[in-house]
Amino acid sequence: MTAAEEQPGSAAHVLELVANGSAASRADLVRELGLAASTVSARVQELVEAGLLSESGEGASRGGRRPRLLRVADRQTVALAADLGSHHVRTGAVGLTGGGFDIDESAFDLTAGPGPALDMLTERLTALAERQRAAGRTVRGVGIGFPGPVDADGGRIIAPSRMPGWHLFALRDRLADRLGLPVLLDNDANVLALGEHRAAHPALRHLVVVKAGRGIGSGVISGGRLYRGARGSAGDISHVRVDSTAELPCSCGNIGCLETVASGAAIAAALRGQGIAADSTTDILRLVENGEPHATTLVRQAGRDIGAVLAVVVNFFNPEAVILGGALSGAEPLVAAVRGMLYERCLPMATRDLVIDAAACGPDAGLLGAGHAALRASAAADGPLPAADGPLPAPRA
Amino acid sequence: MTAAEEQPGSAAHVLELVANGSAASRADLVRELGLAASTVSARVQELVEAGLLSESGEGASRGGRRPRLLRVADRQTVALAADLGSHHVRTGAVGLTGGGFDIDESAFDLTAGPGPALDMLTERLTALAERQRAAGRTVRGVGIGFPGPVDADGGRIIAPSRMPGWHLFALRDRLADRLGLPVLLDNDANVLALGEHRAAHPALRHLVVVKAGRGIGSGVISGGRLYRGARGSAGDISHVRVDSTAELPCSCGNIGCLETVASGAAIAAALRGQGIAADSTTDILRLVENGEPHATTLVRQAGRDIGAVLAVVVNFFNPEAVILGGALSGAEPLVAAVRGMLYERCLPMATRDLVIDAAACGPDAGLLGAGHAALRASAAADGPLPAADGPLPAPRA
DNA sequence: ACAACTTCATTCGATTCCGAAGAAAGTCCA
DNA sequence: TGGACTTTCTTCGGAATCGAATGAAGTTGT
The missing domain is CATH 1.10.10.10 (Winged helix-like DNA-binding domain superfamily/Winged helix DNA-binding domain)
Incomplete structure (x- = not known):
């Protein structure tokens, strides 16, 4: 696939x-x-x-x-989906109507390398497939969102920072072999963009969907389709140098990248530096909700930094909407800061009708997008029409 | 048209x-x-x-x-073209094979308003059309590149800064009426991008073409086609805030925009501030070629500033090439500075196969692009095939 | 109440486009 | 030198798509 x-x-x-x-x-x-x-x-x-x-x-x-x-007519056709984070994994089934079933999240350390991840995915998705089939549903494929650079055509991971052992790992084909199902692999921000576009903004043609979680990424919809760019790396906004007094070194080798000041990982590190216990994006959200001033300040500043970068993108790309997804988009101060920065810095023509919103599907957006992409790919690959009561499509070799 | x-x-x-x-x-x-x-x-x-x-x-x-x-088979079919600058105008005829004829540039102050400009264009293009027809050529249309925001669909100018009186001026239809020919109107950076794409990089699908002259703009080719964005304002890079000690006010109402530090107008003003006579981009180029240190320093710094903004664009858009056009691209230090900044700040994946070059067509690129766009539009509008020796297409009402 | 107009949907010939087959022309290698 | 394979280009049915005509069903205005 x-x-x-x-x-x-x-x-x-x-x-x-x-x-x-x-x-x-x-x-x-x-x-x-x-x-x-x-x-x-x-x-x-x-x-x-x-x-x-x-x-x-x-x-x-x-x-x-x-x-x-x-x-x-939901003929009980679903795709399985997995939305991988660096420290968690979310799985579920997605139907033709766009709904998700049997969604579940649990902690998992992706940095431990591809072997354990492959085992974990095989186990969880096999069990999920069995439950779906027991419920009378047909499983047509699997969609995976991965939090790092992906060669979508080749189905491989490319040089993810802070994830040793993953470079060029052929996750798609390895998983397809194990599951006996066609697998689609893409970047997490890309599947998030697909999901939000399909579920919340299907009429819009030019869309930037930011994923602000432990890392920062974005997926781009141009002309109603996912835009990948020349080498498939389009949408990167995390390695842009931002005005900042602290020019911290970044995993990419440069200093002062957006990721080093505005990502969930950076915020958590800054909080720990102030003696506040914070490890995950969930911790950060909780602190903000509880009104912890340092956390709120950091999140707001992160929003401003992200907004400053997005301002360049909005002027250049002139999208109809900027959608904020990922765990941090659950923090209102971040969304507000991005809005403020965009309205302040962009050209009036670019923001006049610009929609700036948090992801409508919340935490499920990426999962639904991955499942949706898998369903669509299977429809395209197996011909337009699966026979009404025909056999399952043959799994990919 | x-x-x-x-x-x-x-x-x-x-x-x-x-x-x-x-x-x-x-x-x-x-x-x-x-x-x-x-x-x-x-x-x-x-x-x-x-x-x-x-x-x-x-x-x-x-x-x-x-x-x-x-x-x-060049059946002697041409379009007329005009490439407008804020202080000059360049006109010529463009043939099906891509070549330009009868190209001529002269000074003209566009800021004097639309009336004089319309008269000037009518006069020059009428004379040009007569010369072309006398040479046995058929004139199929006119293409205009305008140095400011353009509503290409409506054929109108939109709120250009520092050009009073132009807002919503229907240049396309007014000119079409006077000339009795279909007219195509677009932004100067867009026609530059079309021209460079067609003439020098037809195989590339994702391209950013910067026009660095008195102002700074860019035209974007995405998927092999001109990309306009949601509201037609895509490609703006001049109103991005850059790191700079001098936070000069910009015509857009913000401060510290790229245009206020890196445009030809800004460089000329800075030179004058140092007691060096410089008015036009031509003056700047001459000073740089003569080794004037202040001028070279300013141009190189402008290149770095432009490069810093383009680094964000390259990471986000992941194009196959960045082409530098406009008068300032004739200054080697500027091109070198942009190259350096992009290689330093972009992700390796985005710059690995990235082409960074000055415009291949030099000063004619915009003119050729405008003519080419007009030819293409007339072919699309009048049906695929003009009769081999048929009548002229009727002018637009 | 009736005509005039609008929207929704299908039927049916005409056109466009594709894909397989094959013809024409050349290269490569034993 | 003579097959085997490539590349280029055309011919020819068949499939997909369009567009105009038509019918079906409703709304609006007088």
Whole structure:
């Protein structure tokens, strides 16, 4: 399961537009896809006959004949998903309608190397698949979000800082072999962006989704699609030098990077330096919620630093929305500081209609995005239509 | 002539690939376009029959049958082009093969307002059109690059700083009325990007083209197409706050913007402050070439400031190339400083294969890009094929 | 209540595009 | 020198898509 390109207007695309609420009728699909009405009608008919779509009554008139409403006929098809953090892992199943089932998070130390991680993922996902199948659901694939640089085409991890042993590890194929299912692997910020775009902002075409957690990353949607750049490393904002008195050394070899002052890891370290016990982003959030002044100050300053970098990005890229995800986006002061910085520093034209918000799906956004990407890739790879009651697609060799 | 979208594989697209050397045979076109060989053959045949393309012998074998080489049959079709600067104007004609004719530059003060500019453009372009027609060429349209924010769809200027009277001026339609020709209007950095992409780097898909002249702007090519962003203001890098002791006020209302320290206007002002006569970017270039130490220092510092901003852009956007155009790109110290800053501050993955170069077309790049855009738009608007000896397309109402 | 208009959806020929097959021309290697 | 393989390009059915015509169902205004 490579990161398959999906042509606009494919059956999978139609299904997606209906699933996320962008289109509720054939006429909506025509407007959304820009295809001929006859083509859309034919495609919808295929999907209805395949049991993936169903008609459900009529909608409100807009001055003419009432539309026949469409909705996804959830044939109990799911993808498994795992959202990996450097110190935790979240797993769950994601359905065609976009909902998540059986979501669970637990602590896991990814820095211990790929071996234990592969074992852990195999174990958890196998159990999850069994539970899903026992519930009568068909598992079509697996999506993984990894907190570091990923070669999505090759399905490998690339030189993650502070994670020895992972360089060039072929996580996708190793996991696919073990599970007997096609696996999709991508960067955590990218799957977060996919999830937020699909679930909360499907109509927007240019989107920057920041993941502010233990590290800082961002995923970019351009023209309605995930943007990877020339070498697949687009979206990096964490290794930008920021105005700061403390020019701390960064894992990338430079000094004064955003990551060294505004990441969850940096904030926790600064708190410990002030004698306050803080280890994880959860600890930081708790401190902020309890009104710990040092924590709040640090989080607010982190928001300002992130905002200063995003200001450059917003002026250059001119997106319709900046979405803040990751654990730290749960802290209101951070979101407020980013907003303030963007409105202060960006051109009025760039912020006039700019949406700046925390991730709508909260902690599940990355997981849902990974599952969604896997579902979409499996639809693209196995042909547009799985037979209504046909066999499972063959697992990837 | 709006900024028409051109679907890949259209006749105009084929013509373009042949014109800029990306494809020299039908087989090349198949590889480049990703279309079926039969489709390409049919399209080429159309173009040959319409007299826009011709076969010219055979090329070298690559281990099989020799390709039949194609080239643009220059039917003497041109677009007029004008590249406007705040204090000069450059006009010329651009042919299908990409070459420029009758290029001429002269001083003109754009800040005097739209009225005089409209008169000047009408006069110069009318004379140019007459000369081109007298030479037996057909004029298909006009392309204009304007040094400020442009609403390309609406053909209007938007709130340019330091150019009173231009806000919302409908330059495109006013000029089209006067000339009786379709006019395309876009930002100067955008047409520069189009020109450099087409003429020098047609194979690259993600490109940032900086225009460093009296002001600073950039044009972005993403996915092989001009990227405008949500509100059409993408590519702005001049209103980013930079590390600087002098936090000078900027026309945008903020302080410490890149433009206030690194633009040609800022450098000239700084030189004057040191008692050195310098008014235009030409003066600056001359001083640098003569080894004036203050000028060289200022230009090098400007390069570092621009490079610091571009480092953020390169990490985020991950382009294949950063091209430096505009008058100041003629100063080697500036180019060198940008290179140094990018290699120092960007992630290795982002700079490993990054091309950083001065604009290949030099001072003509923007003009050629504007003409090329106009040719392409006219091909898209008037249908794929102008009749071989048919009538002129009707001018825009 | 009835005509005029709008929106939604399908049917059906025409067109475009693709993909397989094959023809034309050349290279490579035994 | 003579097959085996490559590359280039065309021919030709078949599939996908479009667009115009049509029908179906509702709203609005007089």
